[in-house]
Amino acid sequence: MSLASTETHSRSWWRENQQKLTPYIFLIPGVIFFLVxxxxxxxxxxxxxxxxxDGLGEKEFIGxxxxxxxxxxxxxxxxxxxxxxxxxxxxxxIPAGLGIAIFLNQKVxxxxxxxxxxxxxxxxxxxxxxxxxxxxxxxxxxxFYMIIEKVTGSxxxxxxxxRFATYGIIVxxxxxxxxxxxxxxxxxxxxxxxxxxxxxRLDGAKSFKMLWYIILPQLRPATFLxxxxxxxxxxxxxxxxxxxxDGGPYGSTRVLSFYMYxxxxxxxxxxxxxxASVAVVLFLIMMVFISxxxxxxVGDERKGL
Amino acid sequence: xxxxxxxHQSRSIQISYQVLVPIALILWLLPLIGVAVTSVxxxxxxxxxxxxxxxxxxxxxxxxxxxxxxxxxxxxxNSFKVTIPTVIGTLVLSCLTxxxxxxxxxxSNVWIFFMFVAGNFVPFQILMVPVRDMTVNLGxxxxxxxxxxxxxxxxxxxxTLFMRNFIRALPRExxxxxxxxxxxxxxxxxxxxxxxxKPAIAALAVLIFTFIWNDYFWATVLxxxxxxxxxxxxxxxxxxxxxxxxxxxxxxxxxxxxxxVAMFFLMQRHFIAGxxxxxxx
Numbered sequence: 001m002s003l004a005s006t007e008t009h010s011r012s013w014w015r016e017n018q019q020k021l022t023p024y025i026f027l028i029p030g031v032i033f034f035l036v037x038x039x040x041x042x043x044x045x046x047x048x049x050x051x052x053x054d055g056l057g058e059k060e061f062i063g064x065x066x067x068x069x070x071x072x073x074x075x076x077x078x079x080x081x082x083x084x085x086x087x088x089x090x091x092x093x094i095p096a097g098l099g100i101a102i103f104l105n106q107k108v109x110x111x112x113x114x115x116x117x118x119x120x121x122x123x124x125x126x127x128x129x130x131x132x133x134x135x136x137x138x139x140x141x142x143x144f145y146m147i148i149e150k151v152t153g154s155x156x157x158x159x160x161x162x163r164f165a166t167y168g169i170i171v172x173x174x175x176x177x178x179x180x181x182x183x184x185x186x187x188x189x190x191x192x193x194x195x196x197x198x199x200x201r202l203d204g205a206k207s208f209k210m211l212w213y214i215i216l217p218q219l220r221p222a223t224f225l226x227x228x229x230x231x232x233x234x235x236x237x238x239x240x241x242x243x244x245x246d247g248g249p250y251g252s253t254r255v256l257s258f259y260m261y262x263x264x265x266x267x268x269x270x271x272x273x274x275x276a277s278v279a280v281v282l283f284l285i286m287m288v289f290i291s292x293x294x295x296x297x298v299g300d301e302r303k304g305l
Numbered sequence: 306x307x308x309x310x311x312x313h314q315s316r317s318i319q320i321s322y323q324v325l326v327p328i329a330l331i332l333w334l335l336p337l338i339g340v341a342v343t344s345v346x347x348x349x350x351x352x353x354x355x356x357x358x359x360x361x362x363x364x365x366x367x368x369x370x371x372x373x374x375x376x377x378x379x380x381x382x383n384s385f386k387v388t389i390p391t392v393i394g395t396l397v398l399s400c401l402t403x404x405x406x407x408x409x410x411x412x413s414n415v416w417i418f419f420m421f422v423a424g425n426f427v428p429f430q431i432l433m434v435p436v437r438d439m440t441v442n443l444g445x446x447x448x449x450x451x452x453x454x455x456x457x458x459x460x461x462x463x464x465t466l467f468m469r470n471f472i473r474a475l476p477r478e479x480x481x482x483x484x485x486x487x488x489x490x491x492x493x494x495x496x497x498x499x500x501x502x503k504p505a506i507a508a509l510a511v512l513i514f515t516f517i518w519n520d521y522f523w524a525t526v527l528x529x530x531x532x533x534x535x536x537x538x539x540x541x542x543x544x545x546x547x548x549x550x551x552x553x554x555x556x557x558x559x560x561x562x563x564x565x566v567a568m569f570f571l572m573q574r575h576f577i578a579g580x581x582x583x584x585x586x
Contacts, residue, residue, distance in 0.1 A: 015489070018489060018490045018491075019409070019490060020411070022405070022409065022490040022491065022494075023405035023406075023408070023409035023411055023414075024405075026401040026402065026404055026405035026494075027401070027402055027405045027406075027417065029398055029401065030398040030399065030401055030402035030461050030465065031402070031417065031420075033398060033454075033457060033458040033461060034420070034421060034424060034458055034461055034462060036439075036458065037432070037436060037439075037454070037455055037458030037459060038424040038427065038432060038458060038459060038462065039420065039424055040435070041431070041432040041435035041436055041439075042424075042427060042431055042432065044434075044435040045431045045432070045434060045435055048434060048435070055438070102307070102308055103326075103329070104326070105306070105307065105308065106308075106310065106311045106322070107306075107310065107311075107312070108311060108322070108323060108326075111326075114326055114327075114330055116569075116570070116573055117330055117334065118330060118333060119577075120334065120337070120566075121334075121337070123515060123562075123565050123566055123569040124337075124519070124562040124565065124566065125518065125519035125521065125537050125561060125562060125565070126519065126521060127519070127521050127537040127540050127541065127558075127561070128540070128558045128559075128561055128562045131340070131540065131544060131554055131555075131558045132336045132337055132339075132340045132558065133336060135336070135339065135340055135343065135551055135554070135555065136336040136339065138551070141351075141354075143335065143336070143339050175336075180580070183577060183580060183581060184580075184581055184584045185584075187577070187581035187584045187585055188584050188585055189306075189307060190585070191585040192306075192307055194306060197306070197307055207308065207309075210307065211307070214307075215307050221583060221584055221585060222581075222584040222585070225581075225583050225584050228426075232426060232428075235428055236428050236429065236430070238430070238521075238522050239521045239522065239537075242521070242525070242541070243521075243541060243544070256430075257428065257430040257522075260430050260433070261430065261433065261522075261526075264433065264434055265526075272434045272438075275433070275434055276431075276434050279428070279430045279431040279433065279434070280431065282428050282430060282431065283427065283428055283431045286426070286427070286428045290423060290426045290427075293426065294419060294422065294423055294426075297419075297422065298419070301415070
């Protein structure tokens, strides 16, 4: 009897409060996972960067010594410089993607198939992209190598040449990135308001003016998204460097993410603390962009509410 | 429509456009076509310097060779063992979080939402040392489980963003009406909202499948042996063994690329809907 009454009591308590409690119950598993694997490790990395640690033994507190070492580390500057090159050249994916999208935005039989084939490079793994381009550049028989040899008469092994290796890798990275930006713009172009275009046409706006004053402003959400994924892609770049050159020749193609991996899990002994300090620098660079992006998203969110 | 529809142009422009598009496509995919052709060339062709011509015979034996002389079958299997549980786990978690953040108004809502969004943008290299250390301590280093747990957690960030925005766009009257009828919140989730989320679930399933299949960084950080490594990390070591045997490297690369490609062509509409979320207001 009393058992039944507590049950009905707790039931009605639940019924009254369920709207308040449900969201928390639904959030618990996801939030715990995300905290444990993503949020807390960010802080842990900051903390670890003040230690000298081989991954197994005792951690030794060394304060800012890792950062002081970075300051004089030639390889660190090479990586930093390469990241800047990556970032600048990667942004070319946005206009290139827009160009292809405009080129393909027609209603011709079979166009759908063409669009998905143009998008193809994005679907395959960066490891495969890296191998494809390694073949493309391969000295002696690579297609690109042969073309360069025919045109200029000089033999250039792109990936073995310190002057060109980084650019060779970036071109490989641009291939899927352009495809991604293209698909964003194709979707955006689909949603452009036809009435505005007609109105502008009646006013005599010609193609470039039309693009600049009428189309691009309407494509702003697509451009924002393309910007976000391109910046993140450029700063995260790791796969292609690892596959195509493994950081070489003579470490000239390292980027920060690759250098941190190399230091933390190097074959000459693990330097987890030093690796973490490289990661912290990368994180801080990224923070500049992230906070910009989030700022804009918060603004949009406020407007939306 | 922009640019001006080609139907309104002269006949000659239309024809040249239709000729130009396939040419542009071939140029665009040239490196890929080259690799595909190389993968069916007999080794003798390459030795004889036939790099660009047609294969002298169709050497599908390269593919057979890759399967018999390398553990690529095992690598592919490992990739499935990582990818499929990750897709399921991520979808379960993000349906829950997306529902909570999309339907309810409570004080910490925006903060939790932006935690997921911000975490999603983080350069994941900063997570490497702690996550690797934690995985070792849990005894999950060099297991597919260890890899799955991390992927589920990380992908939940992006998927929560996606699900929450999707649920926000659903008509609220449905939920209000159900509440008036006395339907409990959990039943609302299960019987009202979840059936409407099918397109979002499909889109995320293909996207996550592709992302995880193609992941290379975490595969190299958290797994080391051929019993556990996914095909991306496996290809890296095979590439080291197959120096200059480009017909094998090419065949291996094509094999590794096939599952996500098949996924893409089968579920194209969902894939693109997922990828371009937010590209249009």
